[in-house]
Amino acid sequence: MKAKFSGRDTRGHLFVDCSECNRGGNGAATDKCSSGWRYKKGRKGGCFMGTLLQNLEVA
Numbered sequence: 349m350k351a352k353f354s355g356r357d358t359r360g361h362l363f364v365d366c367s368e369c370n371r372g373g374n375g376a377a378t379d380k381c382s383s384g385w386r387y388k389k390g391r392k393g394g395c396f397m398g399t400l401l402q403n404l405e406v407a
Contacts, residue, residue, distance in 0.1 A: 349403050349404055349405070350404070350405060350406070350407060351365075351368050351400060351404040351405065351406050352368070352390060353365035353367060353368055353390035353391055353394070354368045354394065354400060354404070354406055355406055355407075356406060361396050362396065362400075362406060363394055363395070363396055364394055364395060364396070364397075364398030364399065364400055365390050365391065365392075365393070365394040366381070366383075366384030366387040366392055366393045366394050366395075366398075367387055367388055367389055367390045367392065368390070368400055368401055368404055369381065369384060369394070369395075369398035369399065369400065369401070370398070370399045370400070370401055370402075371384065371385070371398060371399070372384040372385065372387055372388075372398070373385055373386055373387045373388040374388055374401065375401060381395075381398070384398075
């Protein structure tokens, strides 16, 4: 399934939205991110260090 809020920037780096991150509110990681653990809806925040959920991919 294609990621809705995450994508690549103009330099090709992956920006992961908190709602689509493994350490975010919808993720299953045991060590949640301190800034993204409460976000379950998109466009509330994100970073370049996150990892996408397993079922998502970026074009």
